[in-house]
Amino acid sequence: MPATPPPPGPADPRPETGYAGPGAAAGDAGRPAAGTDAAEQTGPDAAEQTGPDRRYAAPARWWRALDRHRPPGADAVADAWRSPVRGPWLTSVLGAVLLVTLPVVLVTGLLDWIAYGPRLDQAFPRGVGWLRPPAFDWPARPAWLFRLTQGLHVTLGIVLVPVVLAKLWSVLPKLFAWPPARSVAQVLERLSLLLLVGGILFETVTGLLNVQYAYLFGFDFYTAHWYGAWVFTAALVTHVVIKLPRMVAALRGPGFRRTPVARTGPEPADSDGLVARRPGPATMSRRGVLALTGGAAALLAALTVGQSLDGPLRRTALLLPRGRQPGDGPNGFPVNRTAAAAGIRPEETGQGWRLTLRAGGRTVDLDRSALLAMAQHTARLPISCVEGWSTSQVWTGVRLRDLATLVGAAERAVARVGSLERTGLFRQAALTAGQVRDPDSLLALRVNGVDLSPDHGFPARVIVPALPGVHCTKWVREITFAGVDGG
Amino acid sequence: MVELRRRYGAAPWHLLLLLGCFAVAGWIALRLAGEPTAGRMLLWFLGAVVVHDLVLFPAYALVDRALRATLARGRPSTGGPAARRSRRPSALNHVRVPALAAGLVFLVYLPGVLGLGDGTYSAATGLQPRPLLARWLALTGVLFAASAAVYVLRWLRQPGRGAGPAAGGPGPR
Incomplete structure (x- = not known):
């Protein structure tokens, strides 16, 4: 093989790709090969050019010297x-x-x-x-x-x-x-x-x-x-x-x-x-x-x-960790963080569990049966994680706005939800007034017709439409309605 | 302006644009410089380029070259007129395509396939990680088998078609 091959040009008998079409003006076959120093693209105006051309800029001597000092192998490459x-x-x-x-x-x-x-x-x-x-x-x-x-x-x-x-x-x-x-x-x-x-x-x-x-x-x-x-x-x-x-x-x-x-x-x-x-x-x-x-x-x-996706199609994500349903039952949808991982002890979520609502110095404590005695609302809502997976489930519980009304919170109050979880980045989350007031925003007690499982946040969890999954706080301990939302 | 253009090598807006780009990157670098893990971020940023350009690309290019050399043996020349006359269609893309697909799938799902995230996954979800390596191997097998099947079909349909369009098609996806 010659060290310095001839440039491909019209002499090359290789068949072309039928490139002689309407765009032939974009480049002519007779143009010198790459590496040949030629000041082509002498357009009508310099501003026409879309980038640096092949001429040497100042100091031209240096750039030319760099060009000439080809490292060994440059041509082979x-x-x-x-x-x-x-x-x-x-x-x-x-x-x-x-x-x-x-x-x-x-x-x-x-x-x-x-x-x-x-x-x-x-x-x-x-x-x-x-x-x-x-x-x-x-x-x-x-x-x-x-x-x-x-x-x-x-x-x-x-x-x-x-x-x-x-x-x-x-x-x-x-x-x-x-x-x-x-x-x-x-x-x-x-x-x-x-x-x-x-x-x-x-x-x-x-x-x-x-x-x-x-x-x-x-x-x-x-x-x-x-x-x-x-x-x-x-x-x-x-x-x-x-x-x-x-x-x-x-x-x-x-x-x-x-x-x-x-x-x-x-x-x-x-x-x-x-x-x-x-x-x-x-x-x-x-x-x-x-x-x-x-x-x-x-x-x-x-x-x-x-x-x-939900249903059998989820399994098509063959090689992703979330391409599976962890179980068959009503609580068999993916868990981002188990109760064990969050350090939730069973005694904390038993008979002694109370939800504390706070607003403007007022405090209301509710146990789970009191919550179940309130008006229940059911909504099918997706829960979606930033890691790219999501699933849609049917949630039942008390509307967040009903809880806000119960404790006398202001109409535009932000809700700060705290979990039983003591550590972890997402043991608390704030909800805007718009999110609190949405009719489908729930403190969910049940999912798909049964009680939440411990891993899904029993005794109660937040579920809000279009809210990132990590902010749908599980094992809710308290909700504080405070301040006025930014608007 | 013309003088700046000549000295700099491009139009003034080119310089302004690039200075803007470096200003953003520089501001970010300064902002991150205080992070204790800033060095690791830089390492991964530059390392990704080095690994792609100087490891991954040469690796797959060399494998492809070796593959072409191997398959060209016994054939007069790949893609040349003699090859087109030969009765056997080129197997090159029937190896290349499933190999590229399997390699890409391996690369993209590598943490799962190699179980690199198993500890975090089990701790978070309480689930046993599934053996994804076996799945990847099975998927690779299916890809190669499908490609081989298409190859056999092409081979069977080849005679009598002359120097037809079947020579060295891209094969299945």
Whole structure:
């Protein structure tokens, strides 16, 4: 094999992909190969350009010297990229998919943070400074809202893994390209790509570990996942602004037409250096690569959505810890924290248990039979966990607003619910006035027609529509109605 | 402006945009610097890039290259005209596709498959973790079996079709 291969050009008899279509103007086959120093893209105006070009910026002497001092193996590496399907079109298609879908993951992540209640100072991480979305009181309607946002966040985050990996595969040659930069602009842009790639991988890895209970990383998940998301968002916005025009132009490339593998050839050499200098024969068409990526995403979707479904379909989440119903009976739905794990002793929940209601200096103590004697309300409500699983059950109990009225709480009072649990991040939770006043917000005593099991919060637990599961406090000991809600 | 462009290597907005990006990242770094686990976060952030770019990618690229070399042996050339004339369709993607799928599934559900979260899971839920490794192996077996079945079907339908479109399709998902 020659050390310095000829650039692929018109002399190459390799069949093309039928790229001589309407988008042929996007690149001409006679363009010099990547690595050749040529000041192409002499557009009408410099502002037309979508990024750094291939000329050396100041000090040109230094950048040229860097280019000439090729480390041993640089050429071998440049020639080692053989896939003929790598190129601006494939990268742009994958990029376009991520451009549409990743914002959904980001926004649903922020919504989950808001659902935790930053205005009640119970969103994690706390005290995030100016870098936060506008907070609002999380509504209690529709009841499936949190089930949807957190389910989308986790499921879509998992489903996009193959798309992200394929996108990275399509641009990896650039990581090893020489020279690494021809200008300060390129140095800065590559640094931002470190934040971009690091950001998406960090978010994916911490998220995947969190939903599978493997806290190997040894730092606080909420803090790391939150700030990692902002680093990624900043880098993503930067990347999109710089690359969007190039993506749009490249999408005019080979297109989605069916092209047999044998006739799949490389795109014309591009200014980004994505197209292989010495492409090998195709083993898969571009459509094949996209079908493989999409198929992999579909496989992950099939193995993940089950944890958000009830009934036999839950078991389709074959490899996730929440892809099972722990039992058969009315209490046989998933438990996030058992009574034993929470340190709840049986004697605390027996005959001696009292619910204490407080408001404006008044106190009301109720035992379980007194609660059962009050007006009972039944509602089918989902319980959803930030770890991505959810389940819908039929709950029966006393309306929270009836308890508020009983103790004479103000109309706009916030409820602070305390558990028998002495330790643990979620032994207490605050509810907005809107959540307290919702007709389906309950202090549940029964589920699916029977008493709550100890693991589901016997003698009484909170269940509020669209409230994150961890705030549906179990083993409730007291509810304090205080203050006036922010509005 | 033109002078800045020439010296910097891109338009001024490019510089402003990147400075904004680094300002956000820098502010976050400063904010996290006080955390006792800040070093670990940085390690995982950079480590994820290093592991993907310098371990995972070379690993799967080398495996793919080895696979192509192995399957090309005994065939005149993959995808070339001679291969298209040969009676046997290329098995490459029938190995590649299930292998990629199984590898991806392993990677994504790795904590569960290897039982890395079993302790936390049992403590929280009171349930015995299920043996997910066996499930992953079974799923892998199903993927390869399905791919092999499609391969056999293609092989059976091949004769008489000439240098047809069946050569080296992407195979099943």
